[in-house]
Amino acid sequence: MRILQVTALLVFMAPFVCTGQTEDADTTTKTATPDQSQEDIRTIHIYGINQMKYVVKTSPEAGKTGDEVKASDGNKYLLLENIEVSAGQKIRIRLTTVGELPASSMSHNWILLKSGVKPSDFASSAIQAKDRDYIPEGQEEAILAHTGLAGGGETVEVTFTAPEKKGSYDYLCTFPGHFQGGMKGKLIVN
Numbered sequence: 189m190r191i192l193q194v195t196a197l198l199v200f201m202a203p204f205v206c207t208g209q210t211e212d213a214d215t216t217t218k219t220a221t222p223d224q225s226q227e228d229i230r231t232i233h234i235y236g237i238n239q240m241k242y243v244v245k246t247s248p249e250a251g252k253t254g255d256e257v258k259a260s261d262g263n264k265y266l267l268l269e270n271i272e273v274s275a276g277q278k279i280r281i282r283l284t285t286v287g288e289l290p291a292s293s294m295s296h297n298w299i300l301l302k303s304g305v306k307p308s309d310f311a312s313s314a315i316q317a318k319d320r321d322y323i324p325e326g327q328e329e330a331i332l333a334h335t336g337l338a339g340g341g342e343t344v345e346v347t348f349t350a351p352e353k354k355g356s357y358d359y360l361c362t363f364p365g366h367f368q369g370g371m372k373g374k375l376i377v378n
């Protein structure tokens with residue numbers, strides 16, 4: 189929803205931003221420029237489905253996908269097993285929840301943990317944190333990056349810099365039961 193709002197705002201503001209420009213064709217290009225630089229960040233659009241899995245529409249340029257799975261919207265997706273990034277690379281994870289269930293019964297987030305943090309322990313402590321969008325209190329130190337919660341049809345995102353230290357870092361969804369259901373993966377830093 190937030191993305192839609194921002195896009196709508198940009199479209200709305202475009203005529204005002206253009207004021208003072210002399211040539212129409214030129215202004216079109218100019219208003220597109222800020223958007224363009226935003227999109228230079230490598231963006232990985234993942235989807236959360238009712239089967240409690242992270243999936244993608246097409247294989248990311250670097251990462252591993254598995255079996256095909258049909259989501260509640262009738263579309264086929266690929267199970268996302270891991271995401272590969274370069275050390276120090278700026279990346280954006282955009283997460284859309286597919287489905288029509290109420291947000292209180294089916295929402296997803298994406299939380300990247302520091303190395304050494306056990307995802308099963310983290311998921312267990314998150315169950316108590318309903319009021320905090322399932323981000324466990326006092327565990328900010330364990331998190332490298334995280335999105336908010338996205339209910340059905342909503343999109344959330346987070347932009348962050350990949351760790352400089354090569355290795356694999358766990359990510360998970362902390363909505364109750366989802367980690368246990370398989371909503372997890374590894375961010376591989378090369």
Ligand SMILES: [Cu+2]
Nearest residue numbers: 296361363366
């Ligand atoms: Cu989830």
